[in-house]
Amino acid sequence: MLALVTGGSGSGKSEYAENLCLSIHSKKGQIPMVYVATMYPYDEEAHKKIGRHIELRKNKNFDTAECFTNLAGLNLKYSGTTVLLEDLSNLVSNEIWLEGGAGPDTDQAVQAGIEHILAQGADLVVVSNEISSDGMEYDPETVKFQKHIGMLNTWIAGKADFAAEIVYGIPLIHKGKDITF
Numbered sequence: 001m002l003a004l005v006t007g008g009s010g011s012g013k014s015e016y017a018e019n020l021c022l023s024i025h026s027k028k029g030q031i032p033m034v035y036v037a038t039m040y041p042y043d044e045e046a047h048k049k050i051g052r053h054i055e056l057r058k059n060k061n062f063d064t065a066e067c068f069t070n071l072a073g074l075n076l077k078y079s080g081t082t083v084l085l086e087d088l089s090n091l092v093s094n095e096i097w098l099e100g101g102a103g104p105d106t107d108q109a110v111q112a113g114i115e116h117i118l119a120q121g122a123d124l125v126v127v128s129n130e131i132s133s134d135g136m137e138y139d140p141e142t143v144k145f146q147k148h149i150g151m152l153n154t155w156i157a158g159k160a161d162f163a164a165e166i167v168y169g170i171p172l173i174h175k176g177k178d179i180t181f
Contacts, residue, residue, distance in 0.1 A: 001123040002114075003176070004156045007166035008130050016166050017084055017127045018057055023181035024123050025061075025082035033082045034122075035062040036074065038090040040098065053086065068094045069101045071113020080121040085114075088128035088156075092148045106148050111155060128153050130165065 003020060007013035025033050035057060041047050054064075062084070067074050071091065076083065085091070088110070095106040102109035117124050132146045157163045162176030 012169035
């Protein structure tokens with residue numbers, strides 16, 4: 001099963017996605033879920049955000065796997081587990097700009113990574129950001145990033161069994177309304 005959870009900054013999408021993982025995973029027994037952490041800890045603000053997310057998922061039975069690039073190289077310890085990818089925007093940014101990232105092949109690298117996780121029998125919940133809806137003009141590098149996120153969000157939503165947008169903490173279910181977790 002593939003699920004996409006999007007929303008703006010501070011919308012509650014991470015908490016919703018974690019709870020969605022818990023609900024999906026509740027029928028699977030004792031194997032841990034996997035939290036794929038993509039935020040590269042490049043400064044103090046990033047370290048604070050990472051710490052906040054660690055605190056939020058404390059006692060929720062997640063094993064953390066840091067994966068800043070090359071999602072297709074991530075091999076899960078447990079077949080059939082539930083995986084939370086937090087988040088697509090950081091992964092895309094890393095693939096574009098970090099040394100060793102996919103660069104111009106970012107879309108293909110991320111798609112291959114998602115397919116790789118699903119091929120391991122995992123249920124995957126992808127958290128992404130709602131961007132490009134503010135109507136502002138940005139520099140060419142930001143526009144490149146926005147195009148990658150837009151294309152990947154569209155690809156994931158098309159492939160997903162479930163897609164929700166979180167607005168002010170309220171989930172708007174766009175796909176999979178008949179799915180029960």
